[in-house]
Amino acid sequence: MSEGSGSGFKARSIAAPVTAGDPVAATTMQGLAVRWRLWRSRQIASPAFRNLMSRLPLTRWIANRKANHLFRLTTGFVHSQILWLCNETGLFQMLSDKALTTAELAVQCDFPQDRMQLLLEQAERLDLVCRAGPDLWMLADAGAVLAADRGLREMIRHHDILYRDLGDPRPLWREAASETELRHYWAYVRGNRPEDMPDVSVAPYSALMRESQAMLADCLLASHDFGRYTSLLDLGGGEGAFLRAVGERHPALKLQLFDLPAVADRARQHLALSGLADRSRVHAGNFVADPVPGDADCVTLVRILCDHDDDRVRQILTNLRGQLAPGTTVVVAEAMAGPTEGARLAAVYFSAYFRAMGSGRCRSVAEIRDLLHDAGFRNSRHEITTNPLLATIVVAEA
């Protein structure tokens, strides 16, 4: 039973005070907007009003839509867990390019058949799989994307760390920094001398970044013409997955990468395996303080600034600006807060993620541009990508 449930609905006056002290003048547009929202909230808070809205055929769909929205928020963690479990069983790969029965899937997933049926029914309700017959399962659109993208599957699997850190979110949001698993996973956010980190601390995050780069690189290459440059430096380029993608798309582009020594070693190996050793130069160092090569006409920072607090971002950008020839283009690409649905979803997710990581922020385009201007970059502008969920681009000149 809801609080304050009453038998009959009586609309309350819109002229009720805005707040106890009424600080917002009723005559301003803002005052009117606040009064309207307060009045609206008071009606919705009334169970009698909600019952009325649910009974009237013309408003029932709105009431149900609002209820479904709240239910989805309340129970979304169960959806994520079903997705996580389907991913862990290997269901999406099993169904890629074929239809299978419940019994066949139960054997392959090592599940009792009735439990397999139960899981498949929930996966169907969540639009991950669909039925090709009474007992024949295939991938729905989201399942097909997951079957094709190893990076997405790895990211879902990586969420087991995030779930453990989010077990009690209160210290994450209240305190400056908490001891979390993610803070250890992203080892460079802890150390004063990240350049001394051994391979064992960079290997897990570097592999995740390599795997999850495919969809992001496709999005960035579709959104920004890197063919206009002659030489590109990927700062914090990880194992070179983005460099490889951009190099394959633009065969004339000279390639450089800068990352911490242990990561740079891994980049050399991966670029050599991709046949790009002769076309690329890999530099090792700390991008906060060490000299960064200044001879490229484009420098990319893909998923770099978001990892760091504002002071550290200023250090990175100021150090970079000091090395670059005037006119060098800097391309910042990462998830940014913004008005599109994708950018809003990304901002909510990354805001929690960075709290657990103990460093960084999902910034708006305006915040990124301000940081670039503070460091001496000019003529900044933003470019909307094909998928704002994954990244927005801000371009500026040294």
Ligand SMILES: CC(C)=CCC/C(C)=C/CC/C(C)=C/C=C/C(C)=C/C=C/C=C(C)/C=C/C=C(C)/C=C/C=C(C)/C=C/CC(C)(C)O
């Ligand atoms: C074929 C016929 C007849 C009809 C087709 C109908 C049609 C048009 C269907 C549309 C099909 C389509 C184009 C689907 C596209 C789907 C896409 C692009 C889905 C993309 C999903 C992306 C997701 C879910 C991304 C998730 C990303 C996450 C969770 C990223 C996490 C990143 C982290 C933790 C990064 C860490 C690095 C750090 C620390 C932030 O720096």
Ligand SMILES: C[S@@+](CC[C@H](N)C(=O)[O-])C[C@H]1O[C@@H](n2cnc3c(N)ncnc32)[C@H](O)[C@@H]1O
């Ligand atoms: C989130 S990852 C992004 C990797 C890659 N750009 C991508 O999008 O896949 C951040 C990268 O920055 C590198 N990094 C962090 N701190 C650094 C520092 N102080 N100097 C150089 N590289 C650093 C990390 O080693 C890692 O490869």
